[in-house]
Every structure is written in structure tokens, then in C-alpha cells.
Amino acid sequence: MAETTSIADTQDIELRASIDRSLRHPVMFFFTSGAVWLALAIVLGLVASAKKHSPEFLECFSFLDAGKVDAAHMSALVYGWGAQAAFGMIIWFMARLSRKTCTASGTILFAGHLWNFGVMVGVGFILAGEGSGVAYMEFPMPVWPVLFFAFILITVWSLIQFQVRDAGHVYVSQWYLLAAMLWFPWVFITAWFFVFVLDGNPVMVAGIASWFKATLFLLFFLPVALASAYYLAPKVTGGPVHSYNLALFGFWALAFLGPWAGMQKLMGAPIPQFLPYAGAAAMVLILIPAIAVGVNILKTVIGQTDVVAQSPSLRFTAFGVVAFVIFGVLSCGLHTTNALKMVQFSYTGYGMDILGLYGVFSLCAFGAIYFIVPRITRREWLSRRFIRWHYYLSLYGVAAIVVCAIVGGVMQGAGIEDVSQPFGTMSRFASSYGWGVTLAWGFLLFANLFFCLHLLLMWARLGRRSSHPTLLKSHHASNPHGPDGEVDNYDTPTASSAH
Amino acid sequence: MDHTRDNPLKRFTAFWVALVLVTAFGIAGIVLGPFFGGGDKEDPAYTQKSAERLGVRRQVENASEKALNREALDKALAAGSKSLLSSKPAKGARPVPAEQPADAAKDSTKDQPAK
Numbered sequence: 001m002a003e004t005t006s007i008a009d010t011q012d013i014e015l016r017a018s019i020d021r022s023l024r025h026p027v028m029f030f031f032t033s034g035a036v037w038l039a040l041a042i043v044l045g046l047v048a049s050a051k052k053h054s055p056e057f058l059e060c061f062s063f064l065d066a067g068k069v070d071a072a073h074m075s076a077l078v079y080g081w082g083a084q085a086a087f088g089m090i091i092w093f094m095a096r097l098s099r100k101t102c103t104a105s106g107t108i109l110f111a112g113h114l115w116n117f118g119v120m121v122g123v124g125f126i127l128a129g130e131g132s133g134v135a136y137m138e139f140p141m142p143v144w145p146v147l148f149f150a151f152i153l154i155t156v157w158s159l160i161q162f163q164v165r166d167a168g169h170v171y172v173s174q175w176y177l178l179a180a181m182l183w184f185p186w187v188f189i190t191a192w193f194f195v196f197v198l199d200g201n202p203v204m205v206a207g208i209a210s211w212f213k214a215t216l217f218l219l220f221f222l223p224v225a226l227a228s229a230y231y232l233a234p235k236v237t238g239g240p241v242h243s244y245n246l247a248l249f250g251f252w253a254l255a256f257l258g259p260w261a262g263m264q265k266l267m268g269a270p271i272p273q274f275l276p277y278a279g280a281a282a283m284v285l286i287l288i289p290a291i292a293v294g295v296n297i298l299k300t301v302i303g304q305t306d307v308v309a310q311s312p313s314l315r316f317t318a319f320g321v322v323a324f325v326i327f328g329v330l331s332c333g334l335h336t337t338n339a340l341k342m343v344q345f346s347y348t349g350y351g352m353d354i355l356g357l358y359g360v361f362s363l364c365a366f367g368a369i370y371f372i373v374p375r376i377t378r379r380e381w382l383s384r385r386f387i388r389w390h391y392y393l394s395l396y397g398v399a400a401i402v403v404c405a406i407v408g409g410v411m412q413g414a415g416i417e418d419v420s421q422p423f424g425t426m427s428r429f430a431s432s433y434g435w436g437v438t439l440a441w442g443f444l445l446f447a448n449l450f451f452c453l454h455l456l457l458m459w460a461r462l463g464r465r466s467s468h469p470t471l472l473k474s475h476h477a478s479n480p481h482g483p484d485g486e487v488d489n490y491d492t493p494t495a496s497s498a499h
Numbered sequence: 500m501d502h503t504r505d506n507p508l509k510r511f512t513a514f515w516v517a518l519v520l521v522t523a524f525g526i527a528g529i530v531l532g533p534f535f536g537g538g539d540k541e542d543p544a545y546t547q548k549s550a551e552r553l554g555v556r557r558q559v560e561n562a563s564e565k566a567l568n569r570e571a572l573d574k575a576l577a578a579g580s581k582s583l584l585s586s587k588p589a590k591g592a593r594p595v596p597a598e599q600p601a602d603a604a605k606d607s608t609k610d611q612p613a614k
Binding site for chain 1: 506520521
């Protein structure tokens, strides 16, 4: 009996190793090129933020005008970093959960290059002043079909893996991954058609762009982040998900509320009035899935504080889930009718975007990357200091951006609403918070430099050849990582579970 | 490998089903677009309204043209120009908003031809 179990375990380890081998190049390509785009997006974000309070900053470069650099910053962050990190996570998680090796890694790698080419051309056009001017869809019209074609080539294999998986349990992570893979084409094609192809009313184009912006986060980035959290929390702690029913409720709550969000940005515009109110109501109710997911994940890891403290993956993931709960609470407070009137034309929206994209998605993605990369490169992370710096600078950086942008936005909104004051008073209110945002982007730039360098070294297979994962707390007096040796016991509970 | 679920035929079918799924909204958009006026670049309501608005504009322009007394306008302009030409420059009563910057004064001497 014991011998049969041992054979099954060996076969299982071999299968996982073969899945990791089959996906090594595409996944590492997505993560490293995404990290480089993230560094660029942060530099552009720093310049864009500086231009808000000091318009004369770098004014000698016309391609860095405030409008261009702001659009290029968000596009690089969303499509350069966010989408590529999501692709890497989707293809690896789906292959592992469906227990199928990837047979199309060459095609995925080609599609990855195509995606990067599209983003590069799009950002180039934005900086040249040829952007579309539609928020979150700033790339010129011909770039979008290229991106969509690349998306299909990247994700279609994961859909096949899910379809031909061995019969049995469908994991919570798989619900979210499958949903993200099907929701993305829906919001992408719908927005592209209505904004660029069909000759619609310009006010509705603005409305659809706002809908796209909200749903891209709620129906693509967020599900991928939650899939990662639902995978890593039980995997690293070694326990089951706290409540399957709560997970089911959280998933369907997001699926039901997500598609309604977005139009609240057009409150007061000449569109049917139920649309902004429906959007605002959906954003208020996002608190429900946020609490459901937050309680479920945190209850899964609670009581395992040592594991959370040691594991980089779990620490980033736990912070990402807490950020989602904060997102839900702030969303609930900032989308009431009175609050919307005040913050509609202020920095607050930017603060919420960064909280969602960086605070929730990116931190969960970092957690996933710290888990996946040692498995596919068969090397351990080189430096726990780099990881720690990355963690703390990200934590403080993103918190500072969100606080400054949201509080500054509320002050700005109050200034706009106060008709007894000249318009300049509002600018003075906002400008000091703008300095705070610029400083915070500086923190994130440093954080990402540590991360990017570390990841590139891992890609070059210069990581540690050790059977001990790099944890954030030391257990060995002589060597903080334990004795070095060949990596040979991945996926045994002792070595891998604490990542 | 569980051959009842994973075989080349199943993978081939899954590939095409997945393609149809992810492009379903695009296909729906192409099919349904023309029914919602998507392919129609000229909005008839707008065209009709613009004809009306152009008519109103023509009426306003004609009325303005009729109301304009060019002779009186020329006379008034000529009188104004004459008095402006005949007047001599004098110190104004309003305060000067700011002093000329020292750098600008230096720069202005640079452009003068050498004596």
C-alpha cells in the first residue's frame, strides 16, 4: 500500500516538473518583460505626477507633455505589466490545476512577442501625440486587433487544458481563471467595437470607455489576482480553503456586480440617468465580494502567522487581499451620490485605479511570481533582502499614493464645490498631495528595481542551487538559507509549501 | 493520461469551441452592428437638423448684412483714426503694473547696431 502511494507521489512530482518545464520560457518571458514595462510605467507615472504640481518639469521634451505621459503611464501599467503578469499566471495556474503539460509554448512565446510589439507601438504612438484620447484605450485603433489576436494565441491553450482535464474537482482558482479568460474578450471586443468601429454618439463613447476601464479591472485583473490568492493561501499553509460556499458566493457576487460598474463616471452627463446610478450602486456593492473573499482567504491563513511572516508569496498575497477589502470599503464610501459629486473630477479616481491595479492585482501577482519562478527555473531566489525591500517599499509606496490621491482628491473636490473661493485655491489644495504622490512613485521605482533585477537574475538561472526556499526569516545560524545543494525535492511538503 | 477525456479529437474540438467563445462578441458585433446603425456614418437626424440650422444661420447672416450701414461705419472709423493720429503721446494716469526686468533691458541693447 505504502509502495503504491510512493509510486503515485513520484509520478505526481514528475508530472508537475514536466508542466513547469513545458512552460518555463513563456512564463518567464511574460514575467520579465512585464517587470521591465512596470519599471517604465513607474518612471512615466513619476513624470506624470510631477507635471501635475510642477508643470514646467521636463517641459523641453514635447513627447513628455502632461497628457501624453499620463496616458502612456497608464497604458504601460495596464497592458505592459498588468496583462503580461496576468498571462503568465493564467497559463501556469491553469496547467498546474488541470494537470496538463503545455504543448504550445512556442506559439505562446510568439504571441507574447506580438503582444509586446503591439504595446510598444501603442505607447510610441501615444508619446508621439497620436493616441486615441479615450481613457484606458489610448492606443491607436489598429493596435487593438493585434493585441486581441495575441491574447487568443496565449490563452486558447489554457481553455483546451481545462476542457480536457482529468475528470474531478474544479478548483476555486479555476473558476476565476476561466471567467477572466472569457470576460476579457467580452469587455475588450465590446468596448473596441463601440468606441472605434461603430460610429456612435461621442457621449456614449465616453460612457463605454468608463465601463471598459472599470470592467477590465473587476472582470479580468481582479479574478486573476483572486485565482492566485485562492491557489496560494491553501497551498502554502497546507490547509483547505476556509469555506467553499463563501468562495462560491464571492465569485457569483463579483460576476453579477462587475459588469454594471463604470458609468458612474458620467454622473450628470446627458445619458440615460439609470446608467450612472447603476454603476454607482455596483461600485458600492463591490464591498460584498470584497468581504466574502477577504474573510475566506484571511480565515484560511489565520493561525499560521509564522508561515505568513516567512513566505514572500503569502505575505504579498495577504496584503493584496487586504487591499481588496480596503478597495471595497473606499468604493462603498466614494460612490454615494454626495461623494460622487465631490470627487468626480478629482485625483480620487486615480487613487482608486492605483489601489486596484497595484494594491490588489500587482501585489497578488508578485506573490504568484515569488511562488512560480523558483519552480520553473529550478533555482531559489538569491536574496531575502531584495524581497524584503521590494515588499516594504511596495507596501509604503502604494499606501502613500492611495492616501495622497484620495485625500487630495477629496480636498480638490471640496475646493471645486466651494464657489466662494477662486479656482486657484483648489489647485493649491491639491498640489501638496501631488508632491506626496510623486514621492510615493519614487518608493515604487526603487521597489521595482530590486524586483526587476532579482527576476532577471533568476531568468539567467543565476539563482541559488538550494533545496531550501528563500524565506523572509532565518532559521540557520550559519547560512540563512540552509545548506546549499541541488534542487531535487520540489513539491514535497517540507521544501515547497512555505514559499 | 485519461484517454476518455484527453485525446486529439477532444483537443481539436476544444480549440474551435474556445475560439468561437472568445470571438463570440466580435461575431455578434459584426452581425448586429448594422441593425443598430453601426455601419451608417451619416446620422439622418443630425443631417436634418443641420439643414435647419444652416437655414437659420443664412437668415441671421442676411439680416445682419441688411442692418449693416457700411458708410456710417467707414465714417466713424475714419474719424477715430484721424483723432488717434493727431493726438500726441502723453504720460498715462494708470500705474505701470511692473518694472521692466533688468535682463530684458540688457538684451534690448544687444540688438542695437554698433556705432
